Every structure is written in structure tokens, then in C-alpha cells.
Amino acid sequence: MGKQRVYLRQYAAIAIFALAYLALGFAVRNSYYQLMMTLVLIWATLGLGWNMLSGYSGMISFGHAAFFGLGAYTVTIAFVKFGITPWLGIPLGVIVGVVAGVLIGIPTFRLRGHYFALAMLAYPLAMLYVFEWLGYQEVSLPMKRENPAYYMQFSDQRTYMVISMGVMVACMIVSMHVERSRFGRSLLAIKQNLPAAEAAGIDAARWRMYAMMLSAAMAALAGGIYAIILLVVTPQSVFGALTSAQALIVALFGGVGIFWGPVIGSAILIPLAETLHAELGYILPGIQGVVYGVAIIVIILVAPDGIYWKVRDRVMARRASPSVAPVAPALHFTETIPITAEAPARRAFGAPVLELQNVSRAFGGLRAVDEVTLSVPEGMIYGIIGPNGAGKTTLFNVLNGFLAAHQGSMRLAGQEIGGLKPHEVCARGVGRTFQVVRSFPRMTVLENVVIGAFVGAKTDLEAERLAHEALARVGMGGGQVYALAGGLTTRQLRLMELARALAPRPKLLLLDETLAGLGHDELEDVLPIIRQVNREGVTIVIIEHTMHAMVKLADHFSVLDHGRLIASGKPADVVKNPAVIEAYLGKKWMDRAQDQVA
Amino acid sequence: MDDLYWRLVDFLQAFAAGLLVGGTYGLMCVGLGIIFGVMRVVNFAHGDFMMLGMYAAFYLVTGFGVLAFLGPYAGPIVGAVLAGPIVFAIGWLLHKFLISRVTGARVISAEAEGHYAQIILTLGIALVLANGGLILFGSTPLSVQTPLSRESWEIGPVFLNQARAVGFIMAAICATGLYLFLTRTNLGKALRAAADNPIAAAYVGIDVDRAHRLAFGLGVGITGVAGGLFAMSQSFQPYIGFDFVIVMYAGVVLGGMGSILGAFWGGLTIGLVQQMSTLILPYQLQNTAIFVVFLIIVFFRPQGMFGRVWERT
Numbered sequence: 050m051g052k053q054r055v056y057l058r059q060y061a062a063i064a065i066f067a068l069a070y071l072a073l074g075f076a077v078r079n080s081y082y083q084l085m086m087t088l089v090l091i092w093a094t095l096g097l098g099w100n101m102l103s104g105y106s107g108m109i110s111f112g113h114a115a116f117f118g119l120g121a122y123t124v125t126i127a128f129v130k131f132g133i134t135p136w137l138g139i140p141l142g143v144i145v146g147v148v149a150g151v152l153i154g155i156p157t158f159r160l161r162g163h164y165f166a167l168a169m170l171a172y173p174l175a176m177l178y179v180f181e182w183l184g185y186q187e188v189s190l191p192m193k194r195e196n197p198a199y200y201m202q203f204s205d206q207r208t209y210m211v212i213s214m215g216v217m218v219a220c221m222i223v224s225m226h227v228e229r230s231r232f233g234r235s236l237l238a239i240k241q242n243l244p245a246a247e248a249a250g251i252d253a254a255r256w257r258m259y260a261m262m263l264s265a266a267m268a269a270l271a272g273g274i275y276a277i278i279l280l281v282v283t284p285q286s287v288f289g290a291l292t293s294a295q296a297l298i299v300a301l302f303g304g305v306g307i308f309w310g311p312v313i314g315s316a317i318l319i320p321l322a323e324t325l326h327a328e329l330g331y332i333l334p335g336i337q338g339v340v341y342g343v344a345i346i347v348i349i350l351v352a353p354d355g356i357y358w359k360v361r362d363r364v365m366a367r368r369a370s371p372s373v374a375p376v377a378p379a380l381h382f383t384e385t386i387p388i389t390a391e392a393p394a395r396r397a398f399g400a401p402v403l404e405l406q407n408v409s410r411a412f413g414g415l416r417a418v419d420e421v422t423l424s425v426p427e428g429m430i431y432g433i434i435g436p437n438g439a440g441k442t443t444l445f446n447v448l449n450g451f452l453a454a455h456q457g458s459m460r461l462a463g464q465e466i467g468g469l470k471p472h473e474v475c476a477r478g479v480g481r482t483f484q485v486v487r488s489f490p491r492m493t494v495l496e497n498v499v500i501g502a503f504v505g506a507k508t509d510l511e512a513e514r515l516a517h518e519a520l521a522r523v524g525m526g527g528g529q530v531y532a533l534a535g536g537l538t539t540r541q542l543r544l545m546e547l548a549r550a551l552a553p554r555p556k557l558l559l560l561d562e563t564l565a566g567l568g569h570d571e572l573e574d575v576l577p578i579i580r581q582v583n584r585e586g587v588t589i590v591i592i593e594h595t596m597h598a599m600v601k602l603a604d605h606f607s608v609l610d611h612g613r614l615i616a617s618g619k620p621a622d623v624v625k626n627p628a629v630i631e632a633y634l635g636k637k638w639m640d641r642a643q644d645q646v647a
Numbered sequence: 648m649d650d651l652y653w654r655l656v657d658f659l660q661a662f663a664a665g666l667l668v669g670g671t672y673g674l675m676c677v678g679l680g681i682i683f684g685v686m687r688v689v690n691f692a693h694g695d696f697m698m699l700g701m702y703a704a705f706y707l708v709t710g711f712g713v714l715a716f717l718g719p720y721a722g723p724i725v726g727a728v729l730a731g732p733i734v735f736a737i738g739w740l741l742h743k744f745l746i747s748r749v750t751g752a753r754v755i756s757a758e759a760e761g762h763y764a765q766i767i768l769t770l771g772i773a774l775v776l777a778n779g780g781l782i783l784f785g786s787t788p789l790s791v792q793t794p795l796s797r798e799s800w801e802i803g804p805v806f807l808n809q810a811r812a813v814g815f816i817m818a819a820i821c822a823t824g825l826y827l828f829l830t831r832t833n834l835g836k837a838l839r840a841a842a843d844n845p846i847a848a849a850y851v852g853i854d855v856d857r858a859h860r861l862a863f864g865l866g867v868g869i870t871g872v873a874g875g876l877f878a879m880s881q882s883f884q885p886y887i888g889f890d891f892v893i894v895m896y897a898g899v900v901l902g903g904m905g906s907i908l909g910a911f912w913g914g915l916t917i918g919l920v921q922q923m924s925t926l927i928l929p930y931q932l933q934n935t936a937i938f939v940v941f942l943i944i945v946f947f948r949p950q951g952m953f954g955r956v957w958e959r960t
Contacts (some may be wrong), residue, residue: 109763109766111770160945160946162762163689163762163766164945166766167892167893167896168941168942168945170892171938171942175938178932178934179935181931182935290889291774294770297767297770334781335779335780335781335782336782337778338774338777338778338781339774342771342772342774342775343771343775344771345768345771346745346768346772346775349749349768349771350748353763
């Protein structure tokens, strides 16, 4: 219901903006200004395309001119060579753009960060030379005297403005829906913390590819419209580095990751640059480029996310300050879940959920995990201990698919999971947390957990329900679920991460030092939650350093040292094992521990 | 038989041309390699610093004729070398006032976010330099006039353009000098230490920001010299930088990111690829060949290029 209202408000805002803009455009008599106002819309559309990929998923593209240029040239060549009307040529261009997006995406997504940006820069520049070589240095669309409307040729500039506005609004609406759906949320999660997103069941490769296709489609659409308005296309003007830069600049300036961003950026920068060019272009020929360059230098130093966010943060701060900050006090949950302080009594366990057979993983000559064989029965809390560098986290990374095992087999409920990708392992019912909490810092607690829930939910609504349920299970509720993850305490972060892992209702949880960094009282808060989760039927494998907490929690201990499993058994037995004492615990500990365990 | 002979000559000619132009590319790549090696910054404006070096050399030699007294042979060479300090100064200032705000010890912890700001900032600088260049220098293609560019040495049937050959020799000398500086002097060693581990370097008393500034100035200065040398045999205009960014990154990546000596060999290889591609491809597509090679390199030699994919989880 709340979601519907937000949509309605945004639709209204878009409609008001579009009508006001067109009214202004129709009031302007000067055809040069009308053209400029149309160009604002085209560059905004290209910016929306850039934002779809780079703004949401964080993979910076310097090469959106590739799609823009392909769109423009498809329309032009279809028209000039084959007499195909742009009404068909533009959709054709979009298809060409999408195909190019897929072909470029498949190899290029393997690259990270600046390598991705650099590789993307190479594509349009390569195309530029190819089109020059093919002899398309300058292609103009001929005037059609008969039936001009059929060829998208209108004597009234304003018709183009209306068409461009329609295209841009369509792209805005698509972007808005993406932003608020599983698609956009997943992209944002990928951007903010890729490993966490994958471990939470998000198929990064698939969502990125969808984003690339949609992004390329929008850029090609902008290119096609550009061709029919300018009526002349040159490789330099559509494939040139300045075109790629423009896509990025309008989006970055106006606001990254929000569909208003490119529109705001374009509406400010394009008129500024064009006017300066018209006024001063003959003495200062590069003035447009200088304006764009200065604009992004200033924006990256002053408001790195763009104007939209800067203004919004200001407004939010002003609105929030008088009405007192936190909405509700943090719920205290100790009442809801009974604490059992003593070590778990003898319990009955089911069939093995997780079975490892001779699993090994090496880094060069270092065998980080060395022929580990273990079996975790259903319903158990299985503790793995060992000194730093023993290979505990590596074992988890192999288990959930971050790292490939070099040898051995891993079975989850009898089915092999070796070789699966992290999101696939997650989808089979394995949740995990991280040694250093991996949150999506710029999302709320609830949004963080919703990301984790997607893999277990068919609809976005169901995901939200699962997220609320998981948050309740870890005792987080009230106002704190709307707090940004970036500002949480360690305890809250640990619980949030636990909730994120629990949200899709996993069979098995891998907890990597979940208790690390917690004070004594906080520990007493978190321990019962883990026990409760286990009692509700989730099998848990936990890595821990805090021995005294582990003794209270685990039903079974395994000790790793130099990648090898050196002991395994009941906690009380394992801590007395001489090999374990030598490797890890030390003599003193044993003297003290005997009082506790015995 | 005759046909085969001429094919062989063509091949040798392209190989020689590639080698000569590759030497200059190598020097450019060394400049970029220093910056990436020491600062881990992707400098998108690097091609534009090369462009500044070209114009600096041009104005010293032809434009203002400051160096006219050195004659048409020595003048351009001295001009190219002098372009170095000029570009160094520009780079030093840009680092001090802009680039240092998104690099250095402060942002190293915030890996991803930091890179993002650097990429965007250097792109902004590239746009300002290229278009500012258009305003200051105009769009007419220029080159540094020297009789060397019209004369050749002949080795058997193969012609070596003298301007390119001299550029190659100078580039090799500069690269060697730089290598000695980095390995033999204390300042050079401090630079390499800051490259290896900026945080540890800070602990042992190396001023990381200062080391970065020096590296950035040095990196763009060296590339400025390469630009000045290249300007003897290549016409240029203010937008030339964008094409060369890819050329230079191709060389640096090929040589292994962070390896300064490797960058030189990488650049040399790129020169060979560019010139030899003309044996099978139309002349206009030689830069496309470089882009394709660049893409192939980044796809198939990813080791050492991503850093570690999974940092500690």
C-alpha cells in the first residue's frame, strides 16, 4: 500500500515536470532554443541509460557512446541505404544496441573497477575507426518531400521535443520501477558489497547482464532520436569520447543511482554548455568540454553522489532535526527468548546435512585447507576452532562457493554442491555471515535483510514478509529496522547479518566468528538467539575464537590447524586432546578450562 | 620468388617501424606505470599530459623559436627533453590541488569508493586539458619541424626514419635513466617503498603524499618527454590524448601493472602490434588493432590485474 502511494507521487511529479517543460518549450519561439531543449532530453535519456548500468550496479562505463552510436548509425543506414523509416529504424537500433550490450557484457563483466572502465572506453573508439574505414565519415538523412511524417520528418521543431519527452519519460518510469524492485535492489547490493550480495543469494552475473541490456537499449534509443533530429551523423559525434563522457557526466552531476539524476544534470549542464558554446564558441572552441570537465571535478570533490542526493540530505536533515531523531527505542528481546545458560544437554540429531570428503584448497604451495573430512548431522551446532591462519574462513569460502575446492566432494543433504556459485549454494539453503560484517551500508536494516530474502521469495512482497520474520527471530524490531546499516553498533550489525542469512529460511547456517567483537553483556544477548534459531531446526556450523562462548554453544568441536583437521569430538574431550592444546589452546587454558567443562 | 622477397621486406619494414615507434610508446607507458605502481591511481588524463608535452616541445622549438639557435637537428631533441620539466610542474600542481584529495593514505582503506572518485576526477582533468588545449592551441594539426623526419637511414632494403630512430634512442636513454633513479637513489627507493606498501612506508617515515606528488609529476613529465619526441614524426591536435590513453594502458597492462621495466616492454610490443597490423589490416584500423589487443590482454591475462578478487571475508 505504501509502495503504491510512493509510485503515485512519483508519477505525478514526472507528469508535472514533463508538462511544465513542454509548456516552456512551446512558449519559446526561437528554434535554436527549442533544439537545445530537445537535446537536453536526448542527453538525459543517454544519462538514464548510463545510470541503469553504472549508477545502480557501480560498474563505471566510459563507453556508452558505443550503444548511442550504434543506435544512431542503425537508423541512418537503414534510412539511407534501405529506405526504412526511422519509425522502424529506431526499434531496430535498440535491438542492435541490446545485442551489442550482450556481446560486450559477456567478456567485459569479468573485469573489475578501472579495468572495466578502460575496456568500455575501448569499444566506441574501436567502432569509431571501423565506421570511418567503412566510409561513413558523414552520413546525412535526405529530406523527404512526400509523406514526411512517415519518415519522422516534421517542420515543427516542437514535434521532436514531444517525441523526445515521451522517450525520456518512458525511460524514467522504467528506471523508477527497476529502482524499487528486486532488480534494482540486487544491483545496489552488488554495488555496495559484492561478496555479501553473492553470499546472500544474488546472481550478480544475471542482474548485471539485464542491467547492461536495458542500459544499452536506452542509450541506443537516445542515439536513434539524435540521428533523426540532427539529420547528420559522424563517427566522431556519436562514438567520440566526449559522447561517452557526456552520458556519465549528466548522471553523475545530477545524481547517481536515481532516475531524476540524469534529468537534473542534463537540464543544468546542457543549456549551460550549449549557450557558452554559442556565445563564445568562435573564440573559445572547446568551451563545452571545459564546462563538463570542471563540472565533474567540482561535483566529485563537493558532492560525489550528485546534486539530487546533496539536496535531499539537506532537506532530510532540516526536516529531521526538530522532530527528534530515533523513531523508537531499540527493542529489548531478552524477554521473548528464554536464556539457557548451561551447556546444551545431550541431544538427538538427524541424518547428516553437510558432508565433506577430503576437501582441499591450496594457494600456490600453501595448503590452506588440506583433506578435510567431516559430517554435520541435522540440528547440530557444530563448532570449528583453530588458531589464526588455520584455514577456517577458507573452508567456509570453499563451502559457499567463493573459492573452488581443488579436490574432494561436498554434499548438502546428499547432493553435491562443489562447483556451484555462491548464489546457487545460497539458493540450496546455506546462509552465511562474515568474520568482518559485510553489510550494505547505505541501505536500511530492513532493506539489507530483504536482499537476503529474495532468494527464498517469489514476489517482492513475500521477500519483505520473510525479512520482517527474520528480523523478529533475531529480536530486531521497531524503529531500528529503518536505520541505515552504516550507523549500527557491532551487536546490531551481527544480528542484522544473522537475520539476512536467516531470511530465506536456510537449512544450514555458516557463522564466521559471529561473536567476535562483542562485549560480555552483548554476548549474553546473542548466544540465546543462536540457540533459539538452532532449536527451530537450523543446523549451524560456527567458527569461533571466544572459547568460553563456544563451549557453551557447540555440541561438537572440530579443530583445524594448518588446514588439517587435527581433532574432532565432544567439546569436553576435544579441549583435553594434547594435540589441540599444543596447536591452539595452550597449557594455561587447559588448567582453567577443566574447571568449566568438567 | 620476387614476391616473397618484397613481402619479407614489407615485414621487416613494418617490424622496424614498430620497434622505433614502440620505443616512444614504451617511454609513455613507463610514465603511466610509475603513477599506477606508486599511487594505484588510474590516470585517465595521461594521454593529455602527453599532448601537453607535444605542445611544449612545439612552442619551444617552432612556435616561439626559443631553441632556434640550437639548429634544426639538436633543437627538437632538446625541446622534447625540456618539455619534461614543464609537464612535471603542471602535474605536480594538479596533484597538489586536486588529485591528492582523492588519493593517498586516506582513501586506500576505502578501495572501491576511492577508485571511483579517482576515475571520475582524472576524466574531468582530461576533458579540461583536451578542451582547454583546443582553446589555447587551436585545432590545426601541428608537428615539430625537423629535417630528421624527412630523412632515413637505410639498412639494406629497410628504411629507418631518422626522427623516429632518434626518438627511439632518446626514449631508451630516458627509460634507463629512470630505472637507475628508481633502483639506485634513496629517493627512488623511497618511491618504490611507497608503492609496495603505503601504510608501512608511512610508518618508516616516508611522506606518502610527497612521494605520490613526486611520482605523479615524474610520471607525467616522462610522458611529456615521450610526447615531445613523438611530435617530431607525428602530427597532433589537442584531442590526441584520448586515443593514446588506451594505447598506453594496453602497454602497461601487457607489461604487468606496477612493473616499471615491464611497462617499457609492453609499450614496445604495442608499437610493434600497431605497425605490423598494417600488413594485414587497412591503415585506418591500426588503432582498432591496438584496442582489440588491449581487450584480449585484459581478458586473458587477468592475474595481477584485479588485485585479489576475494579479500579476507
